[in-house]
Amino acid sequence: xxxxxxxxxxxxxxxxxxxxxxxxxxxxxxxxxxxxxxxxxxxxxxxxxxxxxxxxxxxxxxxxxxxxxxxxxxxxxxxxxxxxxxxxxxxxxxxxxxxxxxxxxxxxxxxxxxxxxxxxxxxxxxxxxxxxxxxxxxxxxxxxxxxxxxxxxxxxxxxxxxxxxxxxxxxxxxxxxxxxxxxxxxxxxxxxxxxxxxxxxxxxxxxxxxxxxxxxxxxxxxxxxxxxxxxxxxxxxxxxxxxxxxxxxxxxxxxxxxxxxxxxxxxxxxxxxxxxxxxxxxxxxxxxxxxxxxxxxxxxxxxxxxxxxxxxxxxxxxxxxxxxxxxxxxxxxxxxxxxxxxxxxxxxxxxxxxxxxxxxxxxxxxxxxxxxxxxxxxxxxxxxxxxxxxxxxxxxxxxxxxxxxxxxxxxxxxxxxxxxxxxxxxxxxxx
Ligand SMILES: [Zn+2]
Numbered sequence: 001x002x003x004x005x006x007x008x009x010x011x012x013x014x015x016x017x018x019x020x021x022x023x024x025x026x027x028x029x030x031x032x033x034x035x036x037x038x039x040x041x042x043x044x045x046x047x048x049x050x051x052x053x054x055x056x057x058x059x060x061x062x063x064x065x066x067x068x069x070x071x072x073x074x075x076x077x078x079x080x081x082x083x084x085x086x087x088x089x090x091x092x093x094x095x096x097x098x099x100x101x102x103x104x105x106x107x108x109x110x111x112x113x114x115x116x117x118x119x120x121x122x123x124x125x126x127x128x129x130x131x132x133x134x135x136x137x138x139x140x141x142x143x144x145x146x147x148x149x150x151x152x153x154x155x156x157x158x159x160x161x162x163x164x165x166x167x168x169x170x171x172x173x174x175x176x177x178x179x180x181x182x183x184x185x186x187x188x189x190x191x192x193x194x195x196x197x198x199x200x201x202x203x204x205x206x207x208x209x210x211x212x213x214x215x216x217x218x219x220x221x222x223x224x225x226x227x228x229x230x231x232x233x234x235x236x237x238x239x240x241x242x243x244x245x246x247x248x249x250x251x252x253x254x255x256x257x258x259x260x261x262x263x264x265x266x267x268x269x270x271x272x273x274x275x276x277x278x279x280x281x282x283x284x285x286x287x288x289x290x291x292x293x294x295x296x297x298x299x300x301x302x303x304x305x306x307x308x309x310x311x312x313x314x315x316x317x318x319x320x321x322x323x324x325x326x327x328x329x330x331x332x333x334x335x336x337x338x339x340x341x342x343x344x345x346x347x348x349x350x351x352x353x354x355x356x357x358x359x360x361x362x363x364x365x366x367x368x369x370x371x372x373x374x375x376x377x378x379x380x381x382x383x384x385x386x387x388x389x390x391x392x393x394x395x396x397x398x399x400x401x402x403x404x405x406x407x408x409x410x411x412x413x414x415x416x417x418x419x420x421x422x423x424x425x426x427x428x429x430x431x
Pocket of ligand 1: 206207208209210211224225226229230231
């Protein structure tokens, strides 16, 4: 039931048939969920390693001490990713096929653009993101940092003049080709960095004594400056249960619509976990509160970090389930949902077929390209998600960047329980 890994057989099938046929006939299997699989933080290096948070932070301090002429360290190399109001710096390449990439700056370049800006470069501004260490060639090891430059207008302008642009993470998410491992890796890095920086922005004071919090461990933690308190706090993660409610008997699923969704988009139910509640209880409570449906069996499917929510929740963790209904009459809580309905497997398959995710991805990458060239300023996402084809689709579901898509498509493409039961009966009757 878990999200399957992209197998070789699927790749070969994909190359044999057109992408359109591919999307309409099978589910899209990702190597790892979007925003997971971050290539620079799979393992935290030991404190003694030159590219560990502790060691890299010491090097950073020396670089910023002002006693020596500041140059980029020979090993490990430092790269810095600037953010503005939760948006990473990004660039774009390619002629026919546009591809976005993160706007990493070498430490030297970054130091150069910082000069004369309102922002004073200090060691508590940079946040450690991770490292890429090459065991054979230590000289090629790279430590990655992020910095929030929102406070400096001149710096934002200077960086923007370099064919780069601060792009909304949601736009990059839609613009990412999910078959491109390196683009998916960059998206995961940007998501992690945004989470950390937003957490730093919204966690400025100690919840116990009200004194200031300062970053520690190269920005991976924070600590209260009050000597009699010294409370440590950790980056915030908000767990959310997301469930596809299934009616096994009638072979259909419950999808809902919210006022904030784009027109005709239907998705899974979801809700925040409450203190003292296990995941299964949260699935049952949320389903009951929002739709009046009772849930029995709850089966884990997969999870996904979701760093594109509001800045007050820098990173949600979406935990996905199949939830099997035991009652079927819908009673929608209108304060939570616009509507909720049972949809047959055929309807859901049709919704998956109609949605042109690839087209939305290309439109979005072109938009990023135009923004980097200064042609387009607008970051309105409405058109990116309005992905139905020429034939007006009655409904569509979120794209492959969202766990809801994978819950819905893996159910739609599995053999129906009713089908299995019919087959079993057929076998029995022949015996
Ligand atoms: Zn305190």
